Amino acid sequence: MKYLLTLLFFSSLFCRGAEFQVDGRQGLPVIRKDGVPVSARMVYVSKTAQEIATVRPQWSDFTLRFSILKSCDNAALHLRFFSLAFQRKPEEIRFSRIEVRDVTTGRTVKRYRFDGEKIDPDISFWCTGKWKNGKKMPIPATISNHPAPGIPGGTLRIASPGDPTGKLGEFHLILYGIPVKKNRDYVVLCRARADREQNLTSSLYHQTAVPQALTYPGTTLRTQVKLAAESGIHFVTFPIDNLWPDADGNSDYSVLDRICRIILKENPKAQLIPRIDLRTPPEWWKKRYPGEMMKFTSGGNGGYPSISSLRYRRDAAEVLRGAIRYCEKNFPDNMAGYHPTGGNTHEWFYYRSQRRILSGYDEATRRAWRKYLTEKYKTADALQRAWQQPDISPENAEIPAPAYRQKERQNSLLSPRQDAPLIDFHLFLQKEMADTVLTMARTVREETGKRRLCILFYGYLSEFSAIANSPACSGHYALRRVLASPDVDLLAGPISYLDRQLGGGSTTMTAADSILLAGKLWLNEDDTSTHTAYRNGNRAPGWKNGAMTLTESLFLLRRNLAFATFHGFGIWWMDLFGAGWFSDPELWKLMRETDSLDAEMRDQQIPIVPQVAEIVDETSLLYLSPAGFRRNYNSAVSYPLIKNGRAARARTGASTGQYLLDDLLAGKVRSELNIITSAWALTGQQRRQLRATAENTPTFWCWAPGWLDLSTGQFSTGTVEQTTGFQVRQLENECFAIRPTPAGIQFGLAPAGSGKMEETGNPVLSPVPQEGDLVLAEYRSGAPAILLRPGRVPALFCGTTAVPPELYRAFAAYAGVHLYTDRPAYVQRRGNYLSICAPEDGLYEINPGKNCRTVDLQNGKTVGTNSKFHLSLKKGECRILKRIEIRP
Structure with missing residues (x-):
């Protein structure tokens, strides 16, 4: 030390x-x-040196300037016409001049010719192609020399027939044979026209198997x-x-x-x-x-x-x-x-x-x-x-052998005894x-x-x-x-x-x-x-x-x-x-x-206190079984629940934060609702601590919390009950697909459910209802899949990883979390400020949560007084609001 x-x-x-x-x-x-x-x-x-120019419908001149970081006798100039990637109709671009000049000496070091029947041998092109039946197909784009009225020496014509079935890829015009010297500046003089205005980007490379950039960063x-x-x-x-x-x-x-x-x-x-x-x-x-x-x-x-x-x-x-x-x-x-x-x-x-x-x-x-x-x-x-x-x-x-690492396993989690x-x-x-x-x-x-x-x-x-x-x-x-x-x-x-x-x-x-x-x-x-x-x-x-x-x-x-x-x-x-x-x-x-x-x-060190805490445990994720050739527990478990689930959790209409499990257990997370996304592998002490947090804060239990006991190395439904307070039973031959019950639809679930979720993991757990519990959704067999336990501190157990997206918002409202919008929206809160982003066009009712005047910071205008008001929002529009309390 x-x-x-x-x-x-x-x-x-x-x-x-x-x-x-x-x-x-x-x-x-x-x-x-x-x-x-x-x-x-x-x-x-970026240190990548790309120069950008616009090609217009009228003949016009433009220049590209490059500062050279290393000498090369045969540099290649790439001109990329990305607009071809977004068109579905024929296009044409013509050049009457492409000339490279040394700025220091004023001498032209390379001029490309567009006369004659054959293309200049130092000119080439390629396209990334289009996708068809999972394969990238070539594009019938062409380059050729063409005469043009009033333009001696002809023009270089680039033509694409378009593609009504899909988007074309990017087009690269490559011009070879340019000698450049280190720490010199070079300018490319171009004259061109296109059938519609479009941009091109350009770079200078040493054209090896992997092209090496030859220029310092430029204009951008x-x-x-x-x-x-x-x-x-x-x-x-x-x-x-x-x-x-x-x-x-x-x-x-x-x-x-x-x-x-x-x-x-x-x-x-x-x-x-x-x-x-x-x-x-x-x-x-x-x-x-x-x-x-x-x-x-x-x-x-x-x-x-x-x-x-x-x-x-x-x-x-x-x-x-x-x-x-x-x-x-x-x-x-x-x-x-x-x-x-x-x-x-x-x-x-x-x-x-x-x-x-x-x-x-x-x-x-x-x-x-x-x-x-x-x-x-x-x-x-x-x-x-x-x-x-x-x-x-x-x-x-x-090192564990590949076949062992990727073998088919019965359980979605690795077994300490077998693995x-x-x-x-x-x-x-x-x-x-x-x-x-x-x-x-x-x-x-x-x-x-x-x-x-x-x-x-x-x-x-x-x-x-x-x-x-x-x-x-x-x-x-x-x-x-x-x-x-x-x-x-x-x-x-x-x-x-x-x-x-x-x-x-x-x-x-x-x-x-x-x-x-x-x-x-x-x-x-x-x-x-x-x-x-x-x-x-x-x-x-x-x-x-x-x-x-x-x-x-x-x-x-x-x-x-x-x-x-x-x-x-x-x-x-x-x-x-x-x-x-x-x-x-x-x-x-x-x-x-x-x-x-x-x-x-x-x-002002305004505290950050998200209303909803999304909890992830890095240790539990290390126990997730690798995908075999028939079972893919990642797509069945962690993708819908953790990776993809963030999108739905972000739209509750309340502010959301992302935390580690150990911070929750240490009492550092101050939320109104905890969503436990991955607490599958726990010690006995962790189970007790997690259960204690649920006695004071509403908890949304996802999938199989506590199923693997790290103290004994065993899987057990009993440890799930110790963790969550929900008695569960393990189902055999059941997938994660669910359908809502009438009580679930009344609670806020969509009638269609997640019946297309054919993938499954092990375990598939069914919570056992107690008196006063509400079954919100069932598996195909009719066994309970999602169970709501009312009370002073409500809890919800979701046995499937196919969590209905609307369930997060519905349970947050039930648990007493203040929702700032009357429909799903992406909301953040800090101090007296709100940000609201709209997932779709529409009229949003905003409930600021206190008796206040609400001001839109973008224009300084008052958008609401007292409790509720409406905002008409476009899809993706984000409004930042300040709540100013109205004192009696």
Whole structure:
């Protein structure tokens, strides 16, 4: 400890400039700059250099400008016409000029010709194709030379016949043979016309098997940094990769340096947080240390290192250390923090864990596995008793075989008596990932003391709950371990991709409200596909749920900003691929519009007390059986109940928070209703504690709470009763489909029920009614499926995972939770403020819950007086309201 304190002291001496820390007092963490609370709003700008231009129906000129980061004799210019992906009619685009000029010398380095019968040999194209019968088919788009009146030299004609049956894919025009030199600027001069106005995006690549970008960030980065600064947003985060040293130990920081300087030129007050990519070491490293590379069941490694490799952790930490030292030496007055990333999609989960393929069969993982077993069991005898294997020892234990990991199991949960090796392996996977990310966090702390922020992606408990090979394969279920580290300041993740569409809610991937209780700040990554993404064609990953118009963009972004503000989260707007998703000044007016509300919430430390608490237990999810080839317990259990269930729970008309079970058991959750989504595997003490909470707070029990007794390793309906107070019986040959009873329909259930839920898990539990209980729904056999127990503190037991969406709202109202709308809506509450987002068009009756005057913060107008009033809302529209009490 003395050594660590000394190290932190000297590290802090080397960090000049402002000090940034997260102050987590009272469960309301905020970022402080030199002790003063500041907004946790940020902008993410991509290092991808894409230039955007508009092709109009009339012949017109446009230019594309690129700054080159590395020399190349044969660069390729990609022009992408994404608009083809959204048209279902024939299109035509023509070019009469494409010329590349060196800005420094003024010399033309490449000019493409469009005369003659054949296409210039340095011109090519491809289309992503259309989907048909599950396969991607080629598109009969064509390019050809065509004469044009008054245009000497002809034109290049791009034509698509359209497709009445479905959407076409993106069209790439590729122009080869461009010589470029490092640190020079080049301009592409174009003259073109199209049959309708459309945008194109462009990039310069070294055209290898995997195209390598040749340019520094351009116009879109500069524009968005400037727009953010004008809106008071100075935190700028950006990705940086290729910082690993070469085989001789030399590191190149020129790209990092150039990007920092580009940002600071646009905003000298920018507070920089580089996102440092540590995912994949260079080829020399992979060849030198083959045993440190991960290994799939197929034998390949995908080019990824093993998360368990101590050498990878050590070398990656040194890469991070070198980047930090470079930044602190060259930009000390502008550094705010560091965001080390790795694993799949930079988010610290195991590579390809969302697929059916399995990993962990490399030497590094085997070594770490045996070390883990030695530390846990100490002796071979103890391991043999736990696994019931007489010949096993920590020194010879192998990674569980693929067939064993994916075999068909009778129960939806792993049995400690039959599956002890796999349960241990699941726990091991979490520890290894947590150890890796904490190694990076510790490196940040060692280099900067407590003067800089450390940000990590981690803890996607709800989002990864339905991974086919078990949630454990992600490695994201050691959240409590990560939260306990003093080296971590902020955790981050994208807004859930499940329910972010227009009219949807805005939920996190994790128990983010518990992250706040731990004194850490949660950051929502808002990579909304805005109308500019639609116009430019680059909409991934949210192409199914993004905006097509400015109005829709404003609806989505206002909802997401309100969600972050009302929960006390940070947020960054993310231009994921550098295509200018947030380049429209109209979008940044939202930041200014909500800035004063964000400041009031932050500076006055207004408490965050959601009315409804959604409870998730990361330990229970580690016991979920992997999907076999016939049974998929993930799609039958965790997908409808946890991952998909968030959408329905968000629409109760009351404010909702997401918490860890251990915070509820510790008495840290102050809600009016607890929804227990996953408390399947509990100890005796946990069962007693959970039962005690239900004596004081209405509780919605989901599926099989307490069914697995971790103290004895046995499954029991008796432990379910101990946990919930409901006597239950286990049904055989029954699926999760249910139908409402007349009492259930009167209670608020839809008459149709969930009769199409053919999937099932084990157990299927039927609650046994007692006097005064109401059976709200039945299984197909007629056995009770959902049982309401009235009383001073009501409770509800739902034996199926196919929870009727309307049941959450109906039980909340029955339990006395104040609902702010007369119909399902996405509502958040904090202090005297409300945010209301409409799932559909209509007239909403708003009940503010007190005798007050209600003001719409967007326009400052009074929308209601006294108790109730009506708002006419469009689908996806979000209104932020302030309640001003009327005193007698």
